[in-house]
Amino acid sequence: MINIEQHKSKILAAHFASTMKTSSSPEDLEFFIRSHRAESQPLKQWWDDMEALRVIRYAENQWNIHPPETDPNPNSVGKVSMGIDEVVIFANKKIGKVYNYYRTVLPQEMQIKIAYDSLIERFMGFLQRGKCAILLFENDLALQIFIPFTDLNAEFDLSFEWNEFIKFAYSETELYKSFTLLVNSLELTNRGFGYVRFPPATIDMTYWLAAFYIATLRERVLRNTDNYKNANDAFRKARDNVKKCQDQLNTNSLTERRRTSIEVKLYDENQKLNDAMQDRRSALRMNQKVFDRIISGLRNQTNTSDFDHAKRLSYQFNRTGAMQFSYGTVKLKSQGGKSSIEDTIVEILNATITPLSCPFVLIDDMVDNSVCKAGDDAKNRCYSCGRPLPTKEKHQQANRFVLGDPSQRLQSGGSQKQPDVCGECLTIAFACSVKLTSGSIVLQLATDDQIDRSFSIENHLRMLTLGELNLVAGRYLLINCQEYVGSGNERKLVSEKIGQIQYTLWRVACIFPATALQTMKFSLFVGGTRIRVESRHFVWLSILNEIFSPNLVVGQRDNIPLGQAIRLIQKDEVISAIYKLVTAEFPQVIPIHNQSYSEKQSLEELREKHCELLEKSSNGDKLMSKQAEFYRDVAALTGLTYAYCDYLRGELRKKPDIDTVREVKKLIEKVVNPSFFNYEASDVLPGTRATMYRNPDNYFCYDQAKLLLENTLNVEMSARAKPDEKGPQPLAIYFDDILNAYAKLSEKYNKTQRRKLSYQLKLNLYAKFASLFSQKEINQNGN
Ligand SMILES: [Zn+2]
Secondary structure (H helix, E strand, C coil): CCCHHHHHHHHHHHHHHHHHCCCCCCCCHHHHHHHCHHHHHHHHHHHHHCCCHHHHHHHHHHHHHCCHHHCCCHHHCCCEEECHHHEEEECCEEEEEEEEEEECECCCCHHHHHHHHHHHHHHHHHHHHHHCCEEEEECCCEEEEEEECCCCCCCCCHHHHHHHHHHHHCCHHHHHHHHHHHHHHCCCCCCCECCCCCCCCCHHHHHHHHHHHHHHHHHHHHHCCHHHHHHHHHHHHHHHHHHHHHHHHHCCCCCHHHHHHHHHHHHHHHHHHHHHHHHHHHHHHHHHHHHHHHHHHHHHCCCHHHHHHHHHHHCCCCHHHHCCECCCCCCCHHHCCCCCHHHHHHHHHHCCCCCCCCCEEEHHHCCCCCCECCCCCCCCECCCCCCECCCCCCCEECCCCCCCCHHHCCCCCCCCCCCEECHHHHHHHHCCCCCCCCCEEEEEEEECCCCCCCCCHHHHHHHHCCCCCCEEECCEEEEECCCEECCHHHCEEHHHHHCHHHHHHHHHHHHCCHHHHHCEEEEEEECCEEEEECHHHHHHHHHHHHHHCCCCEECCEECHHHHHHHHHHHCCCHHHHHHHHHCCCCCCCCCCCCCCHHHHHHHHHHHHHHHHHHHHHHCCCHHHHHHHHHHHHHHHHHHHHHHHHHHHHHHHHCCCCCCHHHHHHHHHHHHHCHHHHHHHHHHHCCCCEEEEECCCCCHHHHHHHHHHHHHHCCCCCCCCCCCECCECCEEEEEHHHHHHHHHHHHHHCCHHHHHHHHHHHHHHHHHHCHHHHHHHHHHHHHC
16 A cells, blocks of 8 residues: 555645636645645646646636735645545545556567557656646566546546557657658668568558558669669769869869860760759659559559548658668569568558557456566567467567567577567557667666656657757657768768767757756667666767857868767766867857856856766765865966966056967966966966956856965955955955965875876966957957
8 A cells, every 4th residue: 555645745736737627626625736836847747747738727717816924734735535445535535546557568678668658658748638647666576646627527447548549659640750751851771671561550551561562662762773773873973073073163273275175074064963863853754653553453443532631641651661671572563572662562551450558457457478578588479578468370580679689689599580479569669759879879868756756758859849950759769860970982971970879978968958858767778778878978068058159060070179068978088078068169169258158158057067966976885975075176276376376467468578378378377387387377476365256157166266275274264355446246366375275185186196186277267368368369360
C-alpha cells in the first residue's frame, strides 16, 4: 500500500483539473490553490501536461489577488485517504483511483527498448492530456498512476484507452513525424535494407507503408534506368567541363589566342549541357509513362481509394527516403526475383489490420509467465521481446528498424543469420523515430528526480526542438549530423572530425537554453553503449554559445578553437575554454569588443557558474569540491591583480607615446610571481593603491577577492569599502594584499597546483582584457 498522503498535491491537482473540465469553480479549489502557493511551479507544470489551461489561469488569478500572508496553511486542506479497491477519498467523496500496472515486455536490446519506452511515455502523455492522469511512481518494471473520476463516473478502461492511443500514435500526422521524417533524414544502413513488412496497427500505417514502397518504385522506374542514367552522366560531365572553362577564363594571365580557344570550347560544352538536359527531361517523361502504366495496373488489384491515398502520401518521401532499400534485393517486377516492389505494394494494401496489444497489465491480471525474458536462448521466441512466435506462419527477421545492429546479435553459434522477431515488435519499431544508426547519436533526457518525477520531457522536447532537424521519441532525441567539412572525396561529417560526443554536446547546448539544461540528466547512446554526460558541461557550453556564437564549420573546415574548447569543457577546464574562444577570430566566433557589455557580463556569470556547478555536482566528492574552491581562489587573485592591471591601463592611456597594450601584457606575464608583479606595476603607477568597483562584468572576481581579504587575510573592511564619488561599491587593494594572498595560497597548494593557479590566473586576465587586444589588432589593421 502506498502512502497516499505523500502524493496529495499531485492527486488533488489531477482531481481539480478533471472537475474543472465540467464545473466552472469546483468547491475547495480556491482553498487548495491558495494553500499550495509554495508549489506553484510543479502545479503549473502538471496542469500544463494535462492541458488544463483553465485551472492555470484560475490559479494565477488567485495567487495575484490574494496577498501571500492571508494564505491558509497547507495542512488545513483535508486529508486524502485510500478506500476499498484503491479508490481515493477526499472531503468524503470518491475522487479517483490508483492503478498499478506491470510491464509485460522488457526488451534488452537498446534500440527496441527505446521504442517500447518511448511509446509508453507517449501513452502516459496521452492519458495526462485526455484523462488528467498523473504518474505517482515508475520504474523499469512497474508504474502507478492516479486517474480522477470524471462526472460521468465511467470506470477507466485501460485497453479502451490504449486502442484510442494507438489510433492517435499511428495516425497519418503522427506517423509522418516518427516514420517518414526518419527515413527522409538519414540513411538507415549503408547497403540498404531488404523487404520490410510491418503488421499495420491502423489503416494510416498501411497507407504510409504502401506509400514508402510506391516512392521507392517511382525512384527506381524514373531514375534507375539506362536512359536516365546515361543522360544524367552526360549532364554531369558537361556541367563539370563548363565550370572548368569558366574557371580558366577567370584566370588573369591568358593570351588572346588561348582565351579565344577556351571560349570556343565553352560554347561547345554549353551546347552539350543543353542537349544532356533535354535528354534527361525526355528520359524522365518516357519513364513517367512506364510508371503510370505500372501504377494503374496496381490500382486495379487493390481498393482504389486506399491506393490513391497511399500514392498521394508517397510524394512526402524525398530521395533519401526513396533510396533506403537495397538495389540488389528489393527489385522491380521486370528485374525478376522471388518478390517484387509491385507485389509488396498490393500485399500491403490488401493486408488486414492487426491490433497492437498493450505492453502492460494490471497487477491482478498478471499470469505467471506473462513477462518474458528476451534473448536468443529460446527457440520460437521473439528475439527482442521474448514472446512466443506463431508456429504456423513464416517468421519475420529483424531489421534495422527494430534492432541497432541486427546481423551480429546472435550470441549462440557464429552464424550471421538475423534473429526472428514478432509482429508487435516490428509495429512498435515502426512508430519510433529514434534509431541507433552509425553517424547519429541518441540522447536520453531525464529530470532531476529530487525536483520532480513527473515533469513531462515529451512536451518539453516537442516545444524546444520545433523546427530543428532532430527527431524526438518520448524522452529520446535523435541527433543527426548534417554539417560537412572538406569537399570532393575528402568530404565528411563534421561530427567525424570533431568527435561524435563533442558534436552532440555542442548541438544540445545550442538547442536548449542554459536554464533548461541545468535541471536535466543526460545519457548518450553511441552504438549500443550508454554514456552518462554531465549536465554542467551542457550548461557551460550553452553560455559559451550565447557569448561567442561560434560557427561549427568555417570555410569547409571544422572550427578548431571550438573543438578544443568543447574538449576542455569535458575536463571541467572552463577558464581555458574561455581563453580558446576569446583568442579565436571572426568568423570562428564573434569577438568580444569594448562595447560587448552583455557578453562580458555573461563571461563573468560563466566564471561563477563554473564554481557553482562543480560544487553542486561534487555531492560529497572531496576532490571535486576542492576543485571548486581552487577556482574560487583563481577568481579572487584575478580580482586583486585585475585591479592593478586596470589601474595601469588607465594611467598609460594618458600617455600617447606608450604602447598600452604591450605594457598591460607585460604586467599580466608577471603574475607568476607577486614580487615581480608589484615591482613592474609600481614602476609605472603613481600610487600604491588600486581600486576596484563592483560591476556586472566583474562581480564574481570582486566578491571572491573581497572574501579572500576579509576571511583569509583578516583585513578590516570598513576602510576599504567606503563608497566614493566613482561608485557605490569600491574595494581598495594594496601591494601588500597581493603578497599576503600569494603567501596564504602557497601554503594551501603544492607546487603543481601553484603552477596551475598562476597559469589559470594568467588566462583569466588575458580573457578580461581580450577586448583591448582585439581592439589593438583592429587599429593596427586600420593603419
Ligand atoms: Zn517481439
